[in-house]
Amino acid sequence: MAAEVVGEALLSAFLQVVFGKIYSKDVRNIIRRKKLDNTLLENLRIKLLSAEWVLNDAEEKQIKNRDVRKWLANLKEVIYDADNLLDEINTEALRCEIEGESENTSQQVLNFISTPFTAFNRRDVESKIKEILKRLDFILQQKDFLGLKVGVQNKPPRRTPSTSLVExxxxxxxxxxxxxxxxxxxxxxxxxxxxxxxxxxxxxxxxxxxxxxxxxxxxxxxxxxxxxxxxxxxxxxxxxxxxxxxxxxxxxxxxxxxxxxxxxxxxxxxxxxxxxxxxxxxxxxxxxxxxxxxxxxxxxxxxxxxxxxxxxxxxxxxxxxxxxxxxxxxxxxxxxxxxxxxxxxxxxxxxxxxxxx
Structure with a gap:
């Protein structure tokens, strides 16, 4: 259980990485260039923000509450999937940038950076975002049942007070x-x-x-x-x-x-x-x-x-x-x-x- 708790405690930090990718210029540019539905990305951002608002409370309560620990595990899985999808979009943005910079770019390099997203399918990407949003909706609906509160401040773990004695x-x-x-x-x-x-x-x-x-x-x-x-x-x-x-x-x-x-x-x-x-x-x-x-x-x-x-x-x-x-x-x-x-x-x-x- 200790490993699970430590893993979930890192989730709030990882979520900031995901937000960084959503806000990145490369992702925004490729969304416009490939004519993806921008509202899907915005909905993803809002849903993840909603999760972040209760994350501190969940990370504290997971230590004693198995249901909260399971809830966090499900949230972590969907956040990781969202991150993987954003990485795919970033890869496509990089491929387009290199192709635009040099028509002589070696095919070997293009093949390398295109894997596993060689054929960028707009409908496939939108479908994946919709699926992630659906899962996030289901997870967030459970927060009230679990008693998770918005805006709880993360406190450092309490420990036995130190003294001046030392060996x-x-x-x-x-x-x-x-x-x-x-x-x-x-x-x-x-x-x-x-x-x-x-x-x-x-x-x-x-x-x-x-x-x-x-x-x-x-x-x-x-x-x-x-x-x-x-x-x-x-x-x-x-x-x-x-x-x-x-x-x-x-x-x-x-x-x-x-x-x-x-x-x-x-x-x-x-x-x-x-x-x-x-x-x-x-x-x-x-x-x-x-x-x-x-x-x-x-x-x-x-x-x-x-x-x-x-x-x-x-x-x-x-x-x-x-x-x-x-x-x-x-x-x-x-x-x-x-x-x-x-x-x-x-x-x-x-x-x-x-x-x-």
Missing amino acids: ESAVYGRNDDKNAILDLLLSDEVGGNKISVIPIVGMGGIGKTTLAQLIYNSDDVMNHFEIKAWACVSDDFDVFGTTKIIFESITSQTCDITDLNRLQENLKQKLVEKKFLFVLDDVWNEDYIEWDKLKSPFEFGSCGSKIIVTTRSDKVANMVRNVLSYTLKTMSEDDCWLLFVKHAFGNIEPGESITAL
């Missing part, structure tokens, strides 16, 4: 990244900012959190900053909740304050003239007003204070940063192999046959 012996290939960010953290003048916000950006699972954990626990950081705090923010950007986590972390006490203003006033007093390092892990928020509310008490810290923000989103990084973002790259093959061996065999040396691979 350093199990981390490979990040020394250069660690040292590069440490250089930024230990400099009191980064870009002329009193308090620097350094985003670590990269795709999910690449190691942003692990890198931040390594830095957070380094001896250099412990000796350089008077105050440290770690907060896993995730997709639910809660200004009050994150402020409370930071306050409780630096005071080592439970906080019963329920008013944001009082809480931030108390945090401000703790930060005045203190050099701090905060790590905000897994940030998704793109609302600058919310970000500005969160960081308002941070401004009272001492010059040289730093905030590390880990995120998958360049948009988030550009919103929060006041220095250049640090883009985390994938590890080398050798380091990936060492990591695999560590997880697969622990402290036991793998046999020669495994090492030879």
Whole structure:
């Protein structure tokens, strides 16, 4: 089932590719040139848009609902057929373009690009579009029965909140990244900012959190900053909740304050003239007003204070940063192999046959 769920989760991205082909100039030109019924292509676009409007909700519900999972599988099949048909039309457009550019084009090249659409049959293409529209109609009629809602926003999957703890012996290939960010953290003048916000950006699972954990626990950081705090923010950007986590972390006490203003006033007093390092892990928020509310008490810290923000989103990084973002790259093959061996065999040396691979 996991493979099915992953496959369906990619459908929304694939649908954008199909829209791109529908909107393409080549497809539009060949529709006019071959005198195909343009309303069929427009109806196809509208039907696919209707499917897209409920796709986010369907992709969330498929995990627990077998009927929704089947519905998505049927939708995926018809979208793939529509894509194949658009590819055939594109192939015909390319053939016509090459024939028009050069009458001396070799027959071998023409035969190659014409396969499998050597004879472009207008009625056959229109018939295929009508069949796809009929199937889409049938699929879309089922969305209300399945309780699929329009306009549901896709949220990142929830995961267990991260902590600052890390097993350093199990981390490979990040020394250069660690040292590069440490250089930024230990400099009191980064870009002329009193308090620097350094985003670590990269795709999910690449190691942003692990890198931040390594830095957070380094001896250099412990000796350089008077105050440290770690907060896993995730997709639910809660200004009050994150402020409370930071306050409780630096005071080592439970906080019963329920008013944001009082809480931030108390945090401000703790930060005045203190050099701090905060790590905000897994940030998704793109609302600058919310970000500005969160960081308002941070401004009272001492010059040289730093905030590390880990995120998958360049948009988030550009919103929060006041220095250049640090883009985390994938590890080398050798380091990936060492990591695999560590997880697969622990402290036991793998046999020669495994090492030879």
